[in-house]
Amino acid sequence: MSTNTLNISEIFCSIQGESSFAGWPCTFIRLAGCGHGCRSCDTAYAETGGTRLEQEEIIRRALAFQAPCIEVTGGEPLLQPAVYPLMQQLCDTGQQLLLETGGFLSVARVDRRVHKIIDLKPPSSGVAAQNNPENIQLALQALPADRQRFEFKTVIATREDYEWARSLILEHRLGDSCTVMMGVAFGELEPRELAEWILGDRLRVRMQLQLHKYIWDPRMRGV
Numbered sequence: 001m002s003t004n005t006l007n008i009s010e011i012f013c014s015i016q017g018e019s020s021f022a023g024w025p026c027t028f029i030r031l032a033g034c035g036h037g038c039r040s041c042d043t044a045y046a047e048t049g050g051t052r053l054e055q056e057e058i059i060r061r062a063l064a065f066q067a068p069c070i071e072v073t074g075g076e077p078l079l080q081p082a083v084y085p086l087m088q089q090l091c092d093t094g095q096q097l098l099l100e101t102g103g104f105l106s107v108a109r110v111d112r113r114v115h116k117i118i119d120l121k122p123p124s125s126g127v128a129a130q131n132n133p134e135n136i137q138l139a140l141q142a143l144p145a146d147r148q149r150f151e152f153k154t155v156i157a158t159r160e161d162y163e164w165a166r167s168l169i170l171e172h173r174l175g176d177s178c179t180v181m182m183g184v185a186f187g188e189l190e191p192r193e194l195a196e197w198i199l200g201d202r203l204r205v206r207m208q209l210q211l212h213k214y215i216w217d218p219r220m221r222g223v
């Protein structure tokens with residue numbers, strides 16, 4: 001029996017709202033703790049607090065929802081070293097496992113079977129200088145089968161954000177090798193505006209909306 005414990009904010013089942021898996025029922029394991037202080041963080045309640053749970057109990061609760069995929073998220077999930085054996089065991093059970101990370105920490109130690117959704121924080125987040133460049137290099141250097149499990153996500157609030165993201169994507173030809181999801185910050189930028197910018201530049205990205213915020217009240221937690 002494992003004695004690995006993690007600080008958990010919540011475990012719940014919802015519709016995956018923001019990635020190439022958007023629309024799938026998904027069980028979320030939200031780890032507590034972050035501290036990066038992004039402006040407009042929509043899970044600020046998970047930056048502190050949490051309850052310590054044993055790995056076996058977390059897995060038992062997550063599997064009970066019988067969702068087609070499980071996502072480990074936060075807060076910043078990679079801040080807790082115990083997340084690595086948790087992800088490994090979840091992969092061993094045959095689950096389709098997603099990780100959503102703020103992109104400040106390297107994903108080098110993450111089990112290669114995990115589908116990694118890595119934020120690229122734009123200038124309006126206030127923390128763009130903290131994006132970890134190693135994650136882009138890891139994606140570009142990965143073997144094709146592993147590269148498919150890297151996905152970058154950026155949430156655009158302004159034209160400056162868009163130009164920042166476009167320049168990063170073009171510099172690394174990121175859209176040619178990996179999935180890049182680009183969406184609007186809910187209520188801050190009209191989706192049509194972003195769509196027109198993407199089409200005007202023929203940018204190789206997939207546009208997305210924060211699906212869960214259209215289904216439920218955007219301030220609601222546990223969705």
Ligand code: SF4
Pocket residue numbers: 034035036037038040041042043044047074075076102
């Ligand atoms: S990394 Fe995520 S949880 Fe942490 S402050 Fe930024 S948006 Fe919030």
